[in-house]
Amino acid sequence: MSTVVLLAVTGLGLGGLYFLVASGLSLIYGVMRILNFAHGAFLTVGGYLGYEAGHRFGAQANSWPVFALMLVVGTVAGGLLAVLVELLLIRRLYEREIEQVLVTVGLGLAAVALVSGSWGSDARTFPAPRWMARTTSIFGADVPNLRFACIVAAVLVLLGLQLLLGRTRYGLIIRAGVENRSMVAALGIDVRRTFTAVFGLGGALAGLGGVLTALYNSTVSPGMGDSLLIFAFIVVVIGGLGSVTGSAVAAAGVALLQQFANYYASAGIGDLTVVAALAVVLLLRPSGFVGRQVRLA
Amino acid sequence: MTAPAATAVLAVRELDAWIGLQQILHRVSFEVPATGVTALLGRNGVGKTTTLRALLALVRRSGSVTLAGSRIDAEPTHRIVRRGIGYVPENREVFAGLTVAENLQLARRGPGGPDRDQLLTELFPDLLGRLAQPAGTLSGGQQQMVALARVLLNDNRALLVDEPTKGLAPRVVDQVADALAVAAERLPLLLVEQDLAVVGRLATRVVVLAEGRVVHTGPAADFLGDQAEVRRLLGVSGSNAGGANAGGGSDGGHR
Numbered sequence: 001m002s003t004v005v006l007l008a009v010t011g012l013g014l015g016g017l018y019f020l021v022a023s024g025l026s027l028i029y030g031v032m033r034i035l036n037f038a039h040g041a042f043l044t045v046g047g048y049l050g051y052e053a054g055h056r057f058g059a060q061a062n063s064w065p066v067f068a069l070m071l072v073v074g075t076v077a078g079g080l081l082a083v084l085v086e087l088l089l090i091r092r093l094y095e096r097e098i099e100q101v102l103v104t105v106g107l108g109l110a111a112v113a114l115v116s117g118s119w120g121s122d123a124r125t126f127p128a129p130r131w132m133a134r135t136t137s138i139f140g141a142d143v144p145n146l147r148f149a150c151i152v153a154a155v156l157v158l159l160g161l162q163l164l165l166g167r168t169r170y171g172l173i174i175r176a177g178v179e180n181r182s183m184v185a186a187l188g189i190d191v192r193r194t195f196t197a198v199f200g201l202g203g204a205l206a207g208l209g210g211v212l213t214a215l216y217n218s219t220v221s222p223g224m225g226d227s228l229l230i231f232a233f234i235v236v237v238i239g240g241l242g243s244v245t246g247s248a249v250a251a252a253g254v255a256l257l258q259q260f261a262n263y264y265a266s267a268g269i270g271d272l273t274v275v276a277a278l279a280v281v282l283l284l285r286p287s288g289f290v291g292r293q294v295r296l297a
Numbered sequence: 298m299t300a301p302a303a304t305a306v307l308a309v310r311e312l313d314a315w316i317g318l319q320q321i322l323h324r325v326s327f328e329v330p331a332t333g334v335t336a337l338l339g340r341n342g343v344g345k346t347t348t349l350r351a352l353l354a355l356v357r358r359s360g361s362v363t364l365a366g367s368r369i370d371a372e373p374t375h376r377i378v379r380r381g382i383g384y385v386p387e388n389r390e391v392f393a394g395l396t397v398a399e400n401l402q403l404a405r406r407g408p409g410g411p412d413r414d415q416l417l418t419e420l421f422p423d424l425l426g427r428l429a430q431p432a433g434t435l436s437g438g439q440q441q442m443v444a445l446a447r448v449l450l451n452d453n454r455a456l457l458v459d460e461p462t463k464g465l466a467p468r469v470v471d472q473v474a475d476a477l478a479v480a481a482e483r484l485p486l487l488l489v490e491q492d493l494a495v496v497g498r499l500a501t502r503v504v505v506l507a508e509g510r511v512v513h514t515g516p517a518a519d520f521l522g523d524q525a526e527v528r529r530l531l532g533v534s535g536s537n538a539g540g541a542n543a544g545g546g547s548d549g550g551h552r
Contacts, residue, residue: 172403176392182355183390187404187447188378 002141007259009138013147015255016154017216020209021232022239022247023161024202030178030242031198033097038085038104039206039232040225041111042078046207047126047214047224048115050074054127061127070127071211078207079200086199091192108226116222123221126214133218146215153212154251157205161244174198178242231258234274238281240288250288253277305363306331306455306485307352312360314344314351321347322358323509329455333501334477334486336517340532343506345489346387349457352487353377353384365454379406383448387459387489389440393433397424397443400432404447417446420476438469445476456480459489474498493533497521505530 021043028036053073054061085107093099132149135142165171173194177184185191206225213228214220235254239246254274262270281288305328314322321344329335337345351358354374362370369377378384391400418425421442427435432443441461448456461477462470474495480486481499490496496503500517513520513530520526527533 169402172395172399176395176399176403179392179394180390182374183386183392184403185374186353186355186378186384186386188375188406188451189403190373190375192373 001139003263005139005141006143007263008256009141009143009147009151011256011259012252013150013216013255014259015252016150017209017213017228018232018235018255019154019248019251020157020205020212021228022235022251023157023244024205025232026236026239026242026244026247027174027178027198028202029236031174031181032090032195034090034100034104035233036104036199036202037101037229038107038111039202040229041108042082042203042206042225043210043213043228044115044220044222044225045081045111046074046078046210047220048119048210049077050207050211051124051126051214051220057127062130064129066127067129071208074211075204075208078210079204082203082206083196083200085203086196090199091196094192094195108229112222112226119220119222121222123217123219126218126220128215128218132215150212150216153208154248157208158244158248165244170194170197231255231274234278236288238278238288243288246288304331305329306365307487308361308363309348309352310361310363312348312351312358312362314347314356314358316347316356321356321509322351324360325506325509325511327504327511327514329485329487330502331485334481334488334499334517335502335504336496336500337487337489337504337506338496338531339506340530344509345506346459347509348506349384349386349459349487349489352457353382381452381454383451383453383456385441385444385448385456385458385461387463389437389444391432391435391440391443391447393431395432396429397432397435398428400443401446401450404450406451413450416479417450420449420479421446436469438465438472441465441469441473442476445473445480449480453484455484456486458486460491461488462490462492462495470495493521493527493531 021039025036025039028034028039050070050073054066054070057063057066060066089103089107090100093103128146132146133144135144136148137143165175173184173189173191177191177194181191184194209228210225213224217224231254235247235250238254239248239250254277257277258270258274260270261273262268265273307329309328310326312322312325313320325344325348327335337348339345347356350356352362354370354372354377358370360370361368364377364380364382367380369380372380392403395403423439424442424446427439432440435443445461458477461473465473470492477486477488477499486499488496488499490499496517503513503515503517503520504511505513505520507530513526
């Protein structure tokens with residue numbers, strides 16, 4: 001029983017990280033029709049700048065205020081970087097979707113190289129409040145607190161996104177844009193501003209995800225974004241491109257499947273199982289569980 | 298036959314337009330007078346929908362387009378619309394996942410005012426009870442009402458309306474035509490319509506396209522009265538076209 005609980009909480013914590021990356025990817029694809037391969041770079045940069053902000057405090061880096069600062073720095077860094085990328089690169093390539101994808105692939109590679117160049121290619125220990133590393137006993141399982149923290153953060157982001165999408169005019173424009181962006185423009189709405197905002201929002205969530213991924217792994221490393229990005233793409237496709245709720249459900253499902261298979265079968269089988277699940281979903285429901293058929297017209 | 302420029306709300310000069318690499322429109326020129334309904338006619342695939350989309354910068358185009366004296370051909374879609382062009386696209390294009398209320402809220406560009414809300418209430422009583430319903434669950438006629446309401450709740454200078462009766466039952470066609478007639482009392486319309494009975498009822502002028510070029514412009518009554526010309530340019534006879542969509546209707550595509 002305690003093993004099952006431990007695996008479940010660990011899986012959900014990992015699912016929370018997947019969700020932070022996947023929800024941004026999904027919104028960006030939904031509104032802009034761009035598969036953003038630079039999303040892992042936003043996460044890595046967010047993680048490293050969060051690390052840098054905390055690292056400066058030395059022995060004080062394990063306090064809550066510093067951790068809060070690290071979260072803010074990571075989120076803002078991811079968001080700002082994404083806005084810059086959108087305004088300087090993506091915007092010039094509107095309607096040229098292949099080129100947009102190529103630019104994001106290039107950015108992803110360049111960012112990893114830059115991070116390795118600045119901080120070295122070895123993983124660095126990530127400072128966090130000591131409470132995070134302690135465990136809480138739940139149904140006989142001693143679960144590290146940081147896994148709960150990742151779950152709580154993901155749930156808060158999910159609720160925030162649902163409020164944004166469901167209750168605000170921006171959310172209305174985003175939901176409409178996912179369905180039919182040229183009609184949104186034909187109602188007199190500047191979709192380019194929406195594109196920038198959605199890209200920035202996705203980047204901010206990735207930056208937040210970067211700090212939390214570093215917390216989850218206890219380290220920052222240049223490859224952290226890309227290793228998460230692969231699974232986040234799988235989550236987005238299974239959940240349905242453009243659907244935040246779908247991403248949340250798929251993130252939890254994928255991470256749980258991965259954890260249990262890795263434990264009960266053998267390490268590494270979990271990752272294979274997830275890819276197999278992707279193949280099954282693509283065969284049975286090509287538009288994902290919640291997403292709609294992508295419009296080609 | 299061309300109206301003087303001072304009374305035209307929209308003046309189109311030498312408009313070319315492309316879909317992908319294919320040129321669809323070739324030096325299209327016409328005017329939409331400041332009052333009444335101008336019907337844009339032609340067989341399937343001659344470029345009627347592309348003309349409307351080119352006016353809105355939704356396809357690649359070149360040429361001059363003037364709205365009430367100002368050039369709008371260099372502006373992006375949202376600015377053109379904000380200058381006062383309401384677009385009712387082919388196949389309605391309501392947002393299926395959004396409720397009726399959300400569809401209207403999204404379209405509203407400024408404070409509407411009670412007189413406008415009252416107009417919508419009078420024109421589309423069906424929609425009132427369905428505000429919380431996703432627009433995708435509405436019938437085709439009701440979706441057309443939403444698409445029309447979207448443009449009537451703003452202050453526009455002109456409306457571009459693309460095949461509003463396509464695929465609708467005859468009774469609903471009458472309802473849509475009634476709403477268009479009320480709209481036409483308030484502002485000029487450029488109307489793409491295959492149903493010649495509706496054209497005959499609403500249109501004051503016609504612009505006829507063939508293969509991406511303007512081949513006829515003039516008063517609607519003169520054109521529709523000339524059986525031979527209608528048959529030659531539209532491929533149908535004006536007298537028996539009432540009610541049915543001319544030329545098959547449903548395969549109009551995105552031209």
